[in-house]
Amino acid sequence: MSPPTPFPRHLAVLLLAFLACILAGNHIAARIAFDQDAGVLLAVLCRSGVTLxxxxxxxxxxxxxxxxxxxxxxxxxxxxxxxxxQSLCLYSAVARIPVALALLVANIFPILLALLTWALxxxxxxxxxxxxxxxILFxxxxxxxxPARLSSHDEVGSGWLLGIGLAFSAACAFASALWVTEHxxxxLRGSLRSMLTMLVVFAATLTAGIAELIPGGFQSPTSTTGxxxxxxxxxxxxxxxSLLFIYMPRLDMARNTPVMNIEPVATLLLGWLILGQMLNQTQIIGGAIVVGGIVLLTYRKHG
Structure with a gap:
């Protein structure tokens, strides 16, 4: 059986950018649900169940x-x-700090994957x-x-530190997951591997909720909006x-993967438009450096 014909480059790039924006919207919706007191475990259970x-x-x-x-x-x-x-840590970070900031920290996983691969x-x-x-780290x-937080006389909030730590933990977990997948x-065929992964996520989340490992993890939203x-x-x-794994054989991922790094940018825009969350000028410049560095890091030259 011959491999599927790849999409034209412009179509593949547009589709990957669209998927990145969809995933960014998922995080914005999660923050809205958490602001309405929805539990993190409930959110992960819902998304893993539907995807499964x-x-x-x-x-x-x-x-x-x-x-x-x-x-x-x-x-x-x-x-x-x-x-x-990774899901629990990232959603927990999204519930505590601006969504774009959580995504920027979580998206350093290529660095961690390179270091993990070297260590192993x-x-x-x-x-x-x-x-x-x-x-990227700069x-x-x-x-x-x-720099502003270190020069400020105000005490750094524990919620901010916890949010950053959770986002970093999500990056570590995702880098480890990619190493396991690759090595x-x-x-395994991508769709079967993804289905089995979602099955484990759903079962593990349900077990954690029933065992009450995370207090309030299954708490219902307090409003229709939630x-x-x-x-x-x-x-x-x-x-x-699902679309990512259905069309992955035709997307030339080795060449086009950097396009997915538009997700933090889309999250920043959606966070501003929908949630009113806005980073200052210094943070935006830092975010641009991070996204640009990650794009270059994941880019591979092709003849």
């Missing part, structure tokens, strides 16, 4: 076997638990990669407004996640 249904329908339609190869299950379980942790026996980062990592200092589960936001975040996440 969509991916299960896709796998059945493709008539794939539901049994991964021998020795796969432990790694598949680990992947699902890592994505669960892979090639060390090249000089170019190391310089770009330093540039930009992140300004995106987080660290241990690359033989329920609508939960529905929107589940729909947007399911749409973005």
């Amino acid at each position: 249904l969509a991916l299960t329908a896709l796998v059945l339609w493709q008539r794939q076997t539901l049994r991964p190869g021998p020795g796969t299950w432990p790694w598949q379980l680990l992947l699902g638990l890592l994505i669960t942790l 026996g892979g090639s060390p980062p090249t000089r170019r990669t190391a310089l770009l990592m330093a540039l 930009g992140l200092l300004f995106a987080l407004d660290v 241990k589960l690359s033989g 329920w609508i936001a939960l529905g929107v975040l589940a729909l947007l996440y399911c749409t973005g996640f």
